[in-house]
Amino acid sequence: MSGLKIEHVYKRYDNEGKGKKKKVNDFAVKDLNLEAEVGEFIALLGPSGCGKTTTLRMTAGLEEITDGSIYINDVRVNDLEPKDRHIGLAFEDYAMYPPLTVYDNIGFNLKAKGVSKEEIDKRVREIAPLMQCDDLLDKMPVKLSGGQKQRVNIARAIVRRPDLLLMDEPLSHLDGKARQAMRTEIKRLINEIKCTTVYVTHDQLEAMSLADRIAIINFGVLQQYGTPAEVYDDPVNEFVAGFIGEPPMNILETTIIGENDHFFFTFANSNLKIQVPERYYNVVKHGFKCKMGVRPMDVLIGGPDSKGTPEHVATFENLGDERRIGIRVGDLLLMLITEDETRYKAGDTIKLEVRAEKTHLFDIETGDRIRSN
Amino acid sequence: MKSGPKLGTKILLNVLLILYAIFALFPLIWMVILSFKSDAQMYNTMFVFTPTLENYRIVLFTTPYPRYLLDSLIVSGLAVVVSVIVGVPAAYALARYNFRKKEDIAFQILSFKFAPEILVVLPLFMIYQKLRIYDTYFGLIWVYQLISMPLLIWVVRGYFEDISVEIEYAAQVDGYTWWQIFFKNLIPLIKPGLVSAALLAFIFAWNEFTFPLLLAGTNVQPITVAITKFLGTDTAHYGQLAVAAVVSALPAIIFALCIQKHLVRGLSFGAVKG
Amino acid sequence: MARITLENVKKSFGKVKALDGISLDIKDKEFFVLFGPAGAGKTTILNNIAGIQVPDEGLVKFDGQIVNLVDAAHRDTAMVFENYALYPQMTVYDNMASALRSNLYKKDEDYINKRVHEIAKMMSMDYLLERLPSQLSNGQKQRVAMGRALVRMPKVYLMDEPLAHLDAKLRNAMRTELKGIQAQFGTTSVYVTHDFMEALSLADRIAVINEGKVVQIGTGDAIYDLPINEFVATLMGDPEINIIPGKLSKEGSVYKFAMKGSGREYELPVDQDLFAKLDTLGVKNVDLALRPQHLRYSFESKPGYLPCTVYSYESIGNKSVIVAEIGGQQLRMIAPNGLRVKIDQDVYVDLDLSHSLFFDSESKDFMARYNEAEIRRIAEPEEEG
Secondary structure, eight states, X not given: OEEEEEEEEEEEOOOTTTOGGGTTTOEEEEEEEEEEETTOEEEEEOSTTSSHHHHHHHHHTSSOOSEEEEEETTEEOTTSOGGGSOEEEEOSSOOOOTTSOHHHHHHHHHHHTTOOHHHHHHHHHHHHHHTTOGGGTTSOGGGOOHHHHHHHHHHHHHTTOOSEEEEESTXXXXXXXXXXXXXXXXXXXXXXXXXXXXXXXXXXXXXXXXXXXXXXEETTEEEEEEOHHHHHHSOSBHHHXXXXXXXXXXXXXXXXXXXXXXXXXXXXXXXXXXXOOGGGTTTOOTTEEEEEEEOGXXXXXXXXXXXXXXXXXXXXXXXXXXEEEEEEETTEEEEEEEOOOOOOOTTOEEEEEEOGGXXXXXXXXXXBEEOOO | OOOSSOHHHHHHHHHHHHHHHHHHHHHHHHHHHHHTSOGGGTTOOSSOOOOOSHHHHIIIIISSHHHHHHHHHHXXXXXXXXXXXXXXXXXXXXXXXXXXXXXXXXXXXXXXXXXXXXXXXXXXXXXXXXXXXXXXXHHHHHHHHHHHHXXXXXXXXXXXXXXXXHHHHHHHHTTOOHHHIIIIIXXXXXXXXXXXXXXXXXXXXXXXXXXXXXXXXXXXXXXXXXXXXXXXXXXXXXXXXXXHHHHHHHHHHHHHHHHHHHHHHHHHHHHOOO | OOOEEEEEEEEEEXXXXXXXXXXXXXXXXXXXXXXXXXXXXXXXXXXXXXXXXXXXXXXXXXXXXEOTTSOGGGGOEEEEOTTOOOOTTSOHHHHHHHHHHSSTTOOOHHHHHHHHHHHHHHTTOGGGTTSOGGGSOHHHHHHHHHHHHHTSOOSEEEEESTTTTSOHHHHHHHHHHHHHHHHHHOOEEEEEESOHHHHHHHOSEEEEEETXXXXXXXXXXXXXXXXXXXXXXXXXXXXXXXXXXXXXXXXXXXXXEEXXXXXXXXXXXXXXXXXXXXXXXXXXXXXXXXXXGGEEEESSOOTTOEEEEEEEEEXXXXXXXXXXXXXXXXXXXXXXXXXXXXXXXXXXEEEOGGGOEEEETTTOBEEEXXXXXXXXXXXXXXXXX
């Protein structure tokens, strides 16, 4: 049984009235296929306007499905009303009923369904400690901080024991500290209640830290669906590679040259030379143009006897936990991250080493990953 | 894929709308028809008649009707000008500064519009007599701006509140004086609201009847009052009356058509906030 | 170019005390960052420097000259507002040219044209010049707001969260760019942010602001490595620094630290200066603070390692964070991505105590740390703090 299955789903908005924007992107969601196991936590990740929220809204039944099917626990829900889909919703803007206490807010939906008072009480008191809002139960919503509101909001979504929990950017209103704390809370909560969850976000950090699997969407099209480690280490194209990771992956245009049975990446206006991993030798040739991607942590500063290319430091940032160094490669900056405590200055020379086996190749036109066969 | 309501529903909706439009517009249409009828055919309810421009000729060339129009124009126009000159700074102050009783004052201004005219007009009549401004342009403009000012202040205030104060700060830092900021940055931003509020205020003033009826009548005769003259003591020249009404309604209709796009957006955009 | 001094500046809005005696001395050509949580009063400080607001009490000086009574237009500053404050009726070009067209800072149109294009190119937004602000995304608006400030060469740049609404990629790039610009023009800059990475990366000096007061002023290194209290320590670094309450005891010449909750007693690595300082302070109840990068984990029991359970394991992009728990005490540490870690499984943690900081657990003030003299030498380059 799968907790959620999205099959060839399309969404098209009727733009007839507005006329203007018609051609640009007809489909908000295009042939989307996703499947989540029962109890799995999946994240829909992408830039704003990519169709992730539309997908969530279609799953919730707030938006009509243009084509395709959505199944929750193997039941086709296309024609079911939102209230009959057994879903819990936690949305970005916490709409709570202001005249009700937190307790009544959490219990409101159960009350509406005619659940008995004792049962409501039992469930509310069961859920509240999970979301650490047991001491808030008697408060009014206006008295709560942003983080507390969001806790209550999530508690309200899960108190119904939904088959599927849908969350849309639930942390976007919180500041850095509270966000970090809530992330951990959500992660533990889902682990506890084992509810299939779909989490929409544009923040790769949230997706990476929370989800079992991440669906990366751009322009309504699914780019890649995989575990955080897969999308991080094995991106299918340049978009995914650049979207995941902070700072982003270095992606540079390169011309490959062959020298003494070996191939090297070379770059315009730069003497940087990196060996191409041998597994690519059957797909590249002398003069082959493509893009090379390498994560900033796979670029290293070599020791005194390193054979790395000597390069000048262009920028140096000390961020406390780590230090970032930028090296000019043509017009672009190649970033590297180091925990080396040395304080470099612009103009210092360092020996640059690249973990060649960690480099990726992308097609210069399509951005698709070039793989070794 | 579904596409909105079904065709049948659409037709039904449109028919209903057309019926309502006819109902709403009928008095106007009837008035226009009357203005083209001769006195002889006046009581003929049939739509068939011989159109004539006689009524127009009489009203426009043999009566002092153009003077009444001019009076209306002077009184309403100047009232709006006064409202703008006084009201825009007042709206700015209400939007930007915090002072005691601010909301009370704002409400007080609006409440001028609540009082039934007939209630205030009698004391005003006495006061005007004493001040010797009864039946003068000044007197009418003064009372007219009471009608137009509240509307203007409330609409424009909403506009000012929608402009983030940082824009003024930014302009200050850019080296502009307050007056420059006001005219170069703020006025262009409130223009849609200001124009629509001013025109609406003008139309209200133009249509005013009670005040001019009781506070003027000989020296100053706005069109609304003057029209009643066509109802003579002996005979009622409905045709001429209709002509006077049609012509006097024209400025309002023309304005409304010009600004209708701005009107709805202008009035709702600034003033109505969540 | 100017030196900016604030002397005991106070400012209230109604009953709310926004600034409660702020004193700052911002040097000529300095890149000075005001750092603190939301609502700390950072923006109010900026507004007082700009002359948009006037202090209730205290003095604002430019180059020693009191400017309290000088209005914003005549202070010769350029400001980037957090909500952009672009003139909606003007194109991007006109927005950027605005200051150079005012009577005060007037320049001829040729110069304006050249300058605007130069800055626009630098910010890679020359293709936006003809657009209206309503046609821009938030990130683009923010760049225009920056550009508008940069076209002038004022005495001081005032920037209020100028990178907050940019996406990660652009933010990284702009941070670098900004540093370059400041280095090139050498204009005194005051920069407000709540992002510690921005603060550390850009600042010559940072002032940590909280509840309308200055908590600490110093170089990035000083704020990061020698925080004046636990509040400052927790603001810097992601994941947050570990604060471990416990008790100090001395046996002979050896200091021991008994960690609360775990029942574990650690013998502190020897550092004579540190021990001497602890001797003089004589505080027993301390909070030991240790950055996550100085904790090590193992999934097999190892001698000296603390047996804990996994509270959470989260990837944060380039690395992951393991939060371990023992007796209600959470310990955060860095781990690589892609480990197979289950919540509530066993994990063994080793603390590298030779990087510890000590705080008084009553007052939460800084007491001492390892290698203090050496770190002070790096962190406080010229004068002693």
